[in-house]
Amino acid sequence: MTELSPARFSEQAAAALKDAALQRALGNMRIGFIEKRRKAADKLPEFEALRDEGVAIKNHTLAHLDLYLEAYEKKAVEAGGQVHWARDAGEARQIVLRICRDAGARTVTKGKSMIGEEMHLNPFLEANDIEPVETDLGEYIIQLRHETPSHIIAPAIHVNKDQVADAFREHHTALPPDRPLDEGPDLLAEARTELRERFIEADVGITGANFLIAETGSSIIVTNEGNGDLTQILPRVHIVLASLEKVVPTLEDATTLMRLLARSATGQEMSVYTTVSTGPRRAGDPDGPEEYHVILLDNGRSALYGTEFQEVFRCIRCGACLNHCPVYGAIGGHAYGTVYPGPIGKVLSPALMGIDKAGKLPNASSFCGRCEEVCPMRIPLPKLMRHWREEEYDRKLNPAAVRWGLGLWAWAVRRPALYRFGARFAIAGMAFLGRRRGHLKALPMAGGWTAHRNLPAPQGGTFHDLWRKRKSTRRRTDR
Amino acid sequence: MPDSPTVALFVTCLVDLFRPSVGFAAVKLLEQAGCTVEAPSAQACCGQPGYNSGDRKSAQAIAKGVIAAFEGYDYVVAPSGSCGGMIAKHYPELFAGDPAWQARAEALAAKTHELISYLVDVRGMTAVESRLDAVCTYHDSCSSLREMKVKAQPRRLLQSVEGLALRELETPEVCCGFGGAFCVKYPDISNAMVADKTADIAQTGADTVLAGDLGCLMNIAGKLSRDGSAIRAWHVAEVLAGVEAPPIAQAETPGGGSGGRP
Numbered sequence: 182m183t184e185l186s187p188a189r190f191s192e193q194a195a196a197a198l199k200d201a202a203l204q205r206a207l208g209n210m211r212i213g214f215i216e217k218r219r220k221a222a223d224k225l226p227e228f229e230a231l232r233d234e235g236v237a238i239k240n241h242t243l244a245h246l247d248l249y250l251e252a253y254e255k256k257a258v259e260a261g262g263q264v265h266w267a268r269d270a271g272e273a274r275q276i277v278l279r280i281c282r283d284a285g286a287r288t289v290t291k292g293k294s295m296i297g298e299e300m301h302l303n304p305f306l307e308a309n310d311i312e313p314v315e316t317d318l319g320e321y322i323i324q325l326r327h328e329t330p331s332h333i334i335a336p337a338i339h340v341n342k343d344q345v346a347d348a349f350r351e352h353h354t355a356l357p358p359d360r361p362l363d364e365g366p367d368l369l370a371e372a373r374t375e376l377r378e379r380f381i382e383a384d385v386g387i388t389g390a391n392f393l394i395a396e397t398g399s400s401i402i403v404t405n406e407g408n409g410d411l412t413q414i415l416p417r418v419h420i421v422l423a424s425l426e427k428v429v430p431t432l433e434d435a436t437t438l439m440r441l442l443a444r445s446a447t448g449q450e451m452s453v454y455t456t457v458s459t460g461p462r463r464a465g466d467p468d469g470p471e472e473y474h475v476i477l478l479d480n481g482r483s484a485l486y487g488t489e490f491q492e493v494f495r496c497i498r499c500g501a502c503l504n505h506c507p508v509y510g511a512i513g514g515h516a517y518g519t520v521y522p523g524p525i526g527k528v529l530s531p532a533l534m535g536i537d538k539a540g541k542l543p544n545a546s547s548f549c550g551r552c553e554e555v556c557p558m559r560i561p562l563p564k565l566m567r568h569w570r571e572e573e574y575d576r577k578l579n580p581a582a583v584r585w586g587l588g589l590w591a592w593a594v595r596r597p598a599l600y601r602f603g604a605r606f607a608i609a610g611m612a613f614l615g616r617r618r619g620h621l622k623a624l625p626m627a628g629g630w631t632a633h634r635n636l637p638a639p640q641g642g643t644f645h646d647l648w649r650k651r652k653s654t655r656r657r658t659d660r
Numbered sequence: 661m662p663d664s665p666t667v668a669l670f671v672t673c674l675v676d677l678f679r680p681s682v683g684f685a686a687v688k689l690l691e692q693a694g695c696t697v698e699a700p701s702a703q704a705c706c707g708q709p710g711y712n713s714g715d716r717k718s719a720q721a722i723a724k725g726v727i728a729a730f731e732g733y734d735y736v737v738a739p740s741g742s743c744g745g746m747i748a749k750h751y752p753e754l755f756a757g758d759p760a761w762q763a764r765a766e767a768l769a770a771k772t773h774e775l776i777s778y779l780v781d782v783r784g785m786t787a788v789e790s791r792l793d794a795v796c797t798y799h800d801s802c803s804s805l806r807e808m809k810v811k812a813q814p815r816r817l818l819q820s821v822e823g824l825a826l827r828e829l830e831t832p833e834v835c836c837g838f839g840g841a842f843c844v845k846y847p848d849i850s851n852a853m854v855a856d857k858t859a860d861i862a863q864t865g866a867d868t869v870l871a872g873d874l875g876c877l878m879n880i881a882g883k884l885s886r887d888g889s890a891i892r893a894w895h896v897a898e899v900l901a902g903v904e905a906p907p908i909a910q911a912e913t914p915g916g917g918s919g920g921r922p
Contacts, residue, residue, distance in 0.1 A: 587718065
């Protein structure tokens, strides 16, 4: 498989639309998430007020981010943790490698982490003779399939059950080849058995963080499988990967955001497991790691603070914008060619990679606005996509033909009389061509439209011409 | 508020060029609601194509022309949630912090409405005198639904159309895939979206689809027509006003479709 890239978005999207297995998986996804979220939101009378509260918490924190990050670091260190600041993915990878080498690690278990994806951590660990084992079921499936996540909360949403069974048969070769793997529970039981051994043999456990708490120096993860707990409690060393904007002031703030997170993501009132980690194992603790490290990754984020894009850092990674996006629903996550797909990816990816590399993404939106409507943190995603389009236009990064066409259009539209004079001929021509059927099947320079649909023929005559005629007739009859 | 307000019709470029009957339907409905209607000739487009393509300067230049041409009227009404939304929601954003234009943009925005919501919410219209023997479904355009809060108003007026039955779509809140330049920039994705929409329309069993935005309608009707479907498409204003016009993308002549309205 050639490597996915946002520069080849159009080609990747076209391939996704023709991928029957993917379309089958997406068809299953589209209704489920939306219904579940709607029911959960409807059941909570204060849901909209809770959204406002969540926005206020994040806005406040972002306005004083330096203060809260420093407070968090101080508390985390007081609790016996080690905090590492990483400017970019490369620095973060080196920190992980150093910790793993110091621990003599051969096997690393991993809980689900999008920051780990941003760091492209798995191939890096493999190249350094350390075996990463994904323990979230979805992540485990795509690791076996040599894929990246296609969704930020449901990484294997693009995979059908029969494809999971195929992957298990290929990799779990010690098991009888004729075992039944048709039902979800069969697959789950097999994955659990396989992973049990790996949890126990791991030297280092790596998780993400849904929240970092400034008042206590804690990190919080929420999961539905409990894999995160085993990942961070059983090995000798626990590494937390987090980006700067994960910090919130208090535990109370985090619980407010968690009420929004689970409902927006999966329609649950609360995720099944909520795990708070504060430093390594203390004397008298029955379990827990001997070392607790937190890596705080910037990776281009601090450059966006104080700009119009700052609002994107309210994101709590619920995935609701993906679930409700008609473009994501049509093509799935891999076509975007970036770590973060969907509407949030269209805003975040140009920030992380540069608009010159990811410029196609903020353009690939019909601006239907459903993402903003469901975003628990009220991030104005269409507006921010438009800002990226403006930056692209200002830096002359879009194709010359587009710029030329836009320029001509704007010039004409600002001269209504002249515009109407030209339009009169174009409309008359199209009306003539389409007069018999009421539509045109093809038209020069309109291939984007007529490839898939007929072009309705103009009725003939512009409204303004007809209006002028009608007014003069009225005036004559009035006289 | 004057009892007989003067309303400036923002015709929209698509109605002006492709379907003047929608404009005349709007005029008829506004006059029925007691308004005096003008259609300022110094209008072409609201500037949305430039605005959504990142060409903010062109959008501002066009918006200034629209503001100057329309600010003298009591109300501005557009037979489109998209163009109405551009003026009512995005013009103020376009001139935020501009000492000369911000206040003018906001003043115009405050008196700009989508047609059907203006008739119902501002003019208090509750019924129309019109007839169409049809089983209809209604497509909510994204900008009507989300920017202009239009949902109940067209359904309310359609209930008063004699002979018309309304059946709701399964996913009425999903975009049809038009999206202005989106549909030509990403034709394959747009096609997948409109195919889902026409499938939803077909499963309702309706013989007619209505909407309040000509962009969506041209997309949906163009797809229905390409697929050989007999489902008819009209702008909701045409049906409410009882304006005679063949369905969008269909011809009057027999064989070109199911013909004009009764």
